[in-house]
Amino acid sequence: MAKPQYQRKMKSLTDQVYDKVRTDIISLELLPGDRIVELDIAETMGTSQAPVREALQRLEREGLVNRQARSATYVTKTSIDEIYELFSIRSQIEGYAIKRTVRHITPTQIMELEALVEQMKAAGELDNMVLLTEYDMLFHRNICQWADSVALLRSWDPLFSQIQRFVVNTHKDYFDELTDIADTHLPIIAALRAGDEEEAARVVREHVMLIWTRIEQKK
Structure with a gap:
């Protein structure tokens, strides 16, 4: 079954990281309160930290993560x-x-x-x-x-x-x-x-x- 496509274009590294982390949050592979480590994601996906940082900034705008001081990022808890x-x-x-x-x-x-x-x-x-x-x-x-x-x-x-x-x-x-x-x-x-x-x-x-x-x- 084909997955719905909002835009048909080749995905950037940032988009790929965004999709992976977002899916993990939506499906509760990453639970509310879990810490997300940029370096770990970069190593897992074979990329630098820059695309990871951009993806996390996007997820923060959507309310799925909360970025704190010194690059600490956590999955949001919502009441x-x-x-x-x-x-x-x-x-x-x-x-x-x-x-x-x-x-x-x-x-x-x-x-x-x-x-x-x-x-x-x-x-x-x-x-x-x-x-x-x-x-x-x-x-x-x-x-x-x-x-x-x-x-x-x-x-x-x-x-x-x-x-x-x-x-x-x-x-x-x-x-x-x-x-x-x-x-x-x-x-x-x-x-x-x-x-x-x-x-x-x-x-x-x-x-x-x-x-x-x-x-x-x-x-």
Whole structure:
């Protein structure tokens, strides 16, 4: 199964280091509070420390690592209250984005979203939560990107990594089957196809906050 591609280009050393460390954090190979040593990563990946440093700076901007004095870097710890705030912010951003996107979405773009849902299902059947969330996040990023607002996308992108880490490590506990996660995206597609701005915004906000409804129900 092909991994989703946000940009099709040859990856730099910095990008390769970024992808490796980010995946280790998202999948909990690196746990919150773990120390990341630049020299160790450089030796493992056969590169100098410069690309490692650049990759860690990028991960810091995404909220996945915290760089302290004398180059000490640690995987961030994020409280449940902070994550809830991120989801609340995300729901408002995506609600606004989809109202813009629904005005001019094309049949081809609808088909792209449907294909991503099928790819989510396939990843779920393989029990590959990291890959499933890559397709999931791409689904939502497409809606934001198609809104044709640079400011909107700049607001959404920094939330991506922290939200994905949370989703990867919690959603298995709140869905009977991983493929069910894919199905929760179908009402969004239906609302886009119907062309109703307010309904589309309501549906996507409800979708984004669904996990919190399930968490409350399990208490």
